[in-house]
Amino acid sequence: MDRFVSTFTNKLDAKGRVSIPAPFRAVLERQIAHASQGASTSIYCYPALDAPALDAGGESLAVTIDGLLAGLPDYSDERDELSVALYGDVQLLAIDGDGRIILPESLRQHAGLQTHVTFVGLGQKFQIWTPERFEERRQRAREKVRETRKLFGLTQRPINAAPGGAGPDDAASGHE
Amino acid sequence: MDRFVSTFTNKLDAKGRVSIPAPFRAVLERQIAHASQGASTSIYCYPALDAPALDAGGESLAVTIDGLLAGLPDYSDERDELSVALYGDVQLLAIDGDGRIILPESLRQHAGLQTHVTFVGLGQKFQIWTPERFEERRQRAREKVRETRKLFGLTQRPINAAPGGAGPDDAASGHE
DNA sequence: TGGATGTTCATGGGATTGCATGGGACTTAA
């Protein structure tokens, strides 16, 4: 039961390198071990469709993409079009011996990354944000959760459970 | 499970040469190694049927085409026509010692290639575009994905049930 | 219990390699 959880902020150095948070790396390595051994660890990374952020994940993400396309006939227009968006935008980023990746210019630009990047666990995948933008988004996500609670009539506070502990959780549930 | 992913733009020199992006070359070489060793590396390349671009790939692409034709009765008109359409315009381009191919005039013309060419990974094959035209294409593809995203959410599960019953969604957790 | 030791990670910088690209030389065919 390996998932990407919680958030970490690391530094983007002059060469465009960032350390992948160790817990995330552990998840990635286990996926590799499970899928095809021998392949050096790397992540699949692409611009998020509707946010100034990057989506990223390991082998299991690639499997998901394959699954999407597997349903379409080999030479259909539809397949080509989806392939462009799904494979064409994806970058395969190698993880070096020190657990770092290099974020290419094009990806940095889409997310507006400069000196610090925030890794946000979303279960099967994770996202990469600028710390500031992610903070905003987190706020919005919390709002939304509150609204949803009202909708369901669940407004009563948990008596003991610490509400503060729900931080990263909120982010995850608000997505997509 | 080697796929062509992401996009790269390289220069087309005065002699009509382009470097194949190193990651793509790696995929091609692995296909060769797997199929029939000894053959020097080369790619299958042909004008895309419905776009100002070229389709290209390695051994596995050829196998796919064979597979398509195999589905049709041996001496049918349909098969003959398809064979011509699929194989007739195919060129076998050799990859030289420096990882480059020479794009013949006829292919360059179909795609309108001049000084720069963009290689677009599409999983099993890749395409070759002018950078400008591809940018347009990419925009369209993204739109389309956005439109049909909800559909994804629905298709994601039933497709291709992996042995063990877990959908692609569970791939991350598939191994405890 | 508290100080010392070790380990895991993030980070920085230098050294090295890989890769795209340009150009020259050699071969082959008209």
Added chain:
DNA sequence: TTAAGTCCCATGCAATCCCATGAACATCCA
């Protein structure tokens, strides 16, 4: 001989490897 195709080498930038540092945390032992 010319033109086109092929091979080989030179170059510069960028990616990759390797090692050093230091902080946060865990472990051990007196």
